[in-house]
Amino acid sequence: MADRGRVLQLSTMVPPARFGGAESVVQAFAEQLCNAGFSVDNAGLTARGAAEPGTPIPNLYWPFDGHRRGAAARVGWHAIDALTLRGRSAVERVVDDFDPQVLVTHNLRGWGLAPWVVAQQRGIPLVHVVHDYGLLCNNSTLWHNGTECGPRQTACRLRASRAVSRWPGGLLVGVSEAVLAEHRRRRFGTADPCAVVHPVAAATAVGPRLPRSTAGVPTTFGYLGRLTAEKGVGELVEAISSIDATLIVAGEGDRSEVRALRARASDQVQWWGWTEPAKLFAAIDVLVVPSLWREPFGLVVVEAARAGVPVLVADQPGLLEAVRSSGALYRSYPANDAVALRNSMSESLQSYRQEPAQKSDVDIVDLVAGRIVGAGS
Structure with missing residues (x-):
């Protein structure tokens, strides 16, 4: 199969790291793109000194080790992530090594917004996959202290405003219409093309279990x-x-x-x-x-x-x-x-x-191919 182009995916973590659904989506997208004839590289972060491959996180600490830091450390971490470009040199090295024709960004916690800046500087077509609310909220959930976070949350307002100002434009891909709608409601990506790809292919392959009762109250x-x-x-x-x-x-x-x-x-x-x-x-x-x-x-x-x-x-x-x-x-x-x-x-x-399963109208292969064609026209 002819090489249809080079696609670099950047995410906080990539397989085989195990943390949440985003890593599974990165893997599923990579497999779909490779099967369609694209060359794909996935680049993620790792803790400093870790044995597994990856770019050491350009921030104060690794936030996925089960330890909750103090308030001052968390504020500093998010300030570096949202307001600086400490990850820029690392992104440039990865881009230099792979020379992608399309950059697909996923969860960027830890990378900051440096991947977007590098893509804009080098004229690389950009696709951003919206998995959660990490561009709008320090917790990635729009949830603080038992209630939904509102526009008066100062820390989240700073993160959201910086995401809006740093976003160079590109294609937004939501894992649901719901998550895209929430971003548009909060003024992110309102002028950009959007698509929904329900990531059903990323779900763990689970065969049918042994039959259980389909009647009565569950126990x-x-x-x-x-x-x-x-x-x-x-x-x-x-x-x-x-x-x-x-x-x-x-x-x-x-x-x-x-x-x-x-x-x-x-x-x-x-x-x-x-x-x-x-x-x-x-x-x-x-x-x-x-x-x-x-x-x-x-x-x-x-x-x-x-x-x-x-x-x-x-x-x-x-x-x-x-x-x-x-x-x-x-x-x-x-x-x-x-x-x-x-x-x-x-x-x-x-x-x-x-109800009968409803499939997405497009997949990541269609969308990436369109970005390459668009860049060459």
């Missing part, structure tokens, strides 16, 4: 993902204590937050830590995705659908897009409503419904 629920406040795990742990059922929690998080969650939990909760999806799905009747924040998509919904596991989801727009794009058997409830969550967990599986 075993599961949660799979990061153990953070905005994910709604605390509300789920409290809800299970009011019904006659078991909850299996599979995932990792900040050590202090996990300790606090476990202290609140009843004996009905089992804590499995990081777990392969297939193992959890084989043990549960329903997967619960109780997100309090505006979850952009939800690969775990797609994985559950592939395994034939019903899902109970908060009605966040991005989660509903994940349901529709995967054809999951599901039930939804009003987000941030603890009573509705508890009541929904007591409902029969016969109340769950299913």
Whole structure:
């Protein structure tokens, strides 16, 4: 197959690093582009002195080691990330080595906005994949201290304004229409072409589990993902204590937050830590995705659908897009409503419904090819 062009993907972390869905999307996009005849290189960051390959992070510390730093250190980290270009020389080295015809940026936490500056300086067509709210919010979630962050959040306002001013223009690709709409609402990328690519190909391949009952009230629920406040795990742990059922929690998080969650939990909760999806799905009747924040998509919904596991989801727009794009058997409830969550967990599986899976109109191959053609015209 002829070489259709060179594509460099930059992200905070790239496979085989394991942290969240973004790394899976980077890998899936790379595979799709390679299969279509593109040459692809993925470049990510790593902790200083780490054994694995990658660019040492050009910031104060590595933020993905499970340790929560003090307020002063966090403020300094975000100031360097949002307001300086300390990653510029590292980006230039990677670009010099690979000489890409298209630059695809993903989560840029740690790189800062240097990749955009280098792309603009060198005239490289740019595609930015919007996975979350990292361009608008220091937490990447638009969620602070138990509530959605608003326009008066000073730290986030600085990050968002710098992202708007540094963005050189290009193609914005959202993992959902919901996440793109939130960026447009906050004045990012309003003049740029946009596309939605639901990243169903990035979901872990999970074969159908052994058949379980499709009727009656579920007795075993599961949660799979990061153990953070905005994910709604605390509300789920409290809800299970009011019904006659078991909850299996599979995932990792900040050590202090996990300790606090476990202290609140009843004996009905089992804590499995990081777990392969297939193992959890084989043990549960329903997967619960109780997100309090505006979850952009939800690969775990797609994985559950592939395994034939019903899902109970908060009605966040991005989660509903994940349901529709995967054809999951599901039930939804009003987000941030603890009573509705508890009541929904007591409902029969016969109340769950299913719709045909809806595919994205375009994929990353179409979009990258269009950027190369556009640059050459």
